[in-house]
Amino acid sequence: xxxxxxxxxxxxxxxxxxxxxxxxxxxxxxxxxxxxxxxxxxxxxxxxxxxxxxxxxxxxxxxxxxxxxxxxxxxxxxxxxxxxxxxxxxxxxxxxxxxxxxxxxxxxxxxxxxxxxxxxxxxxxxxxxxxxxxxxxxxxxxxxxxxxxxxxxx
Amino acid sequence: xxxxxxxxxxxxxxxxxxxxxxxxxxxxxxxxxxxxxxxxxxxxxxxxxxxxxxxxxxxxxxxxxxxxxxxxxxxxxxxxxxxxxxxxxxxxxxxxxxxxxxxxxxxxxxxxxxxxxxxxxxxxxxxxxxxxxxxxxxxxxxxxxxxxxxxxxxxxxxxxxxxxxxxxxxxxxxxxxxxxxxxxxxxxxxxxxxxxxxxxxxxxxxxxxxxxxxxxxxxxxxxxxxxxxxxxxxxxxxxxxxxxxxxxxxxxxxxxxxxxxxxxxxxxxxxxxxxxxxxxxxxxxxxxxxxxxxxxxxxxxxxxxx
Numbered sequence: 001x002x003x004x005x006x007x008x009x010x011x012x013x014x015x016x017x018x019x020x021x022x023x024x025x026x027x028x029x030x031x032x033x034x035x036x037x038x039x040x041x042x043x044x045x046x047x048x049x050x051x052x053x054x055x056x057x058x059x060x061x062x063x064x065x066x067x068x069x070x071x072x073x074x075x076x077x078x079x080x081x082x083x084x085x086x087x088x089x090x091x092x093x094x095x096x097x098x099x100x101x102x103x104x105x106x107x108x109x110x111x112x113x114x115x116x117x118x119x120x121x122x123x124x125x126x127x128x129x130x131x132x133x134x135x136x137x138x139x140x141x142x143x144x145x146x147x148x149x150x151x152x153x154x
Numbered sequence: 155x156x157x158x159x160x161x162x163x164x165x166x167x168x169x170x171x172x173x174x175x176x177x178x179x180x181x182x183x184x185x186x187x188x189x190x191x192x193x194x195x196x197x198x199x200x201x202x203x204x205x206x207x208x209x210x211x212x213x214x215x216x217x218x219x220x221x222x223x224x225x226x227x228x229x230x231x232x233x234x235x236x237x238x239x240x241x242x243x244x245x246x247x248x249x250x251x252x253x254x255x256x257x258x259x260x261x262x263x264x265x266x267x268x269x270x271x272x273x274x275x276x277x278x279x280x281x282x283x284x285x286x287x288x289x290x291x292x293x294x295x296x297x298x299x300x301x302x303x304x305x306x307x308x309x310x311x312x313x314x315x316x317x318x319x320x321x322x323x324x325x326x327x328x329x330x331x332x333x334x335x336x337x338x339x340x341x342x343x344x345x346x347x348x349x350x351x352x353x354x355x356x357x358x359x360x361x362x363x364x365x366x367x368x369x370x371x372x373x374x375x376x377x378x379x380x381x382x383x384x385x386x387x388x389x390x391x392x393x394x395x396x397x398x399x400x401x402x403x404x405x406x407x408x409x410x411x412x413x414x415x416x417x418x419x420x421x422x423x424x425x426x427x428x429x430x431x432x433x434x435x436x437x438x439x440x441x442x443x444x445x446x447x448x449x450x451x452x453x454x455x456x457x458x459x460x
Contacts, residue, residue, distance in 0.1 A: 041423065044423050044424035044425055045423065045424065047424050048422075048423070048424040135418075138418065138419075138420050138424075138426065141424065141425070141426045142419065142426040145425075145426045145428055146426075146428065146432075149428065150390070151387070151389070151390035151391040151392070151428075151429055152387070152390075152391065152392040153387045153390045153391070153392060
């Protein structure tokens with residue numbers, strides 16, 4: 001009888017725990033990660049369209065501005081609980097360094113924002129300045145990926 | 155003859171054959187390397203030519219323990235394989251710990267036949283399975299460049315392999331099954347110069363198949379699966395298929411996009427190269443000429459897509 005009671009008590013605690021855990025995050029972490037990946041892809045596409053030397057100036061600027069707005073939101077796309085090993089996370093290439101070194105992570109994102117601003121301002125400049133600024137945007141992507149994104153196969 | 159006598163003869167024969175095989179595996183081998191008259195790594199211009207070829211052949215990525223602050227070309231990088239850990243050797247011209255005392259024949263033999271200066275078998279972590287298709291002249295130019303570097307004293311780190319793979323002699327048998335020996339690529343007369351150059355860069359120097367191909371239980375590239383991707387990945391990084399039905403993603407890349415990727419590391423969707431492929435680009439492909447990068451792309455796109 002005592003065993004049964006202890007078992008029931010344990011069961012109750014487990015159920016309560018599960019309920020509490022289910023209620024805590026506003027969104028399923030894995031869904032949030034999928035959305036984050038889609039946002040990153042959208043930003044990549046916007047940068048690509050924005051750095052096209054043949055694109056009309058207005059279009060290029062609009063695309064670079066769109067990319068910059070996404071870049072500004074990067075730190076907010078990585079809330080706590082959406083990293084590798086967190087409950088509910090089945091797949092992410094985000095590295096734990098994002099949460100271990102938040103200042104560095106923000107600095108890397110800020111660098112991308114700055115590069116995109118420079119690129120936007122250089123659209124009306126001469127070909128060389130424009131070319132250099134547009135090429136440099138890629139360093140913003142790479143800078144973050146090299147430090148904070150891991151391999152596909154963990 | 156009685157049954158016992160027959161049995162004795164059979165057992166004796168088996169032991170003799172076994173002993174003969176063992177002795178054969180233990181004997182050093184010096185594959186004949188015929189360097190054409192007048193060709194030498196000491197010739198004028200060879201070192202400059204080699205500086206470019208070293209980029210194309212991706213030597214430094216593996217012969218450099220950069221994470222532990224090693225010197226370029228001084229080796230020491232750890233390779234984790236299914237058989238244990240291997241460490242790359244020092245290929246600077248240091249006489250004691252590098253290749254300073256190697257002859258031209260020694261160098262060509264190592265690169266194209268997978269044999270060390272004492273006739274020992276080299277592990278195929280050195281991609282001689284691809285470099286064997288290199289021309290002797292290019293191999294010597296690579297040596298000329300390496301010999302022009304500042305010597306670095308960096309002793310070989312001991313490999314951490316378990317028996318039997320720790321026994322180099324076994325590789326002699328491995329080679330019977332998985333290696334054809336030095337077989338320099340001859341141009342295909344039915345194709346143009348760009349395609350032939352691209353094939354040479356991909357197959358011989360670039361040794362792309364070494365990573366982009368699945369390996370069998372013996373650690374050899376699976377025949378007929380070249381460039382069809384390596385499902386096990388390299389150091390955790392996916393190694394996509396460049397040909398075949400699994401290459402859907404790569405199929406969407408144009409020749410221009412492939413060439414641009416090899417220069418900048420920017421993928422067509424503006425993602426960035428990472429992992430081993432980022433090293434291939436950063437240490438090698440980005441230093442190649444635009445023509446050579448286009449040749450690589452042209453050759454890759456010409457391969458069977460089904």
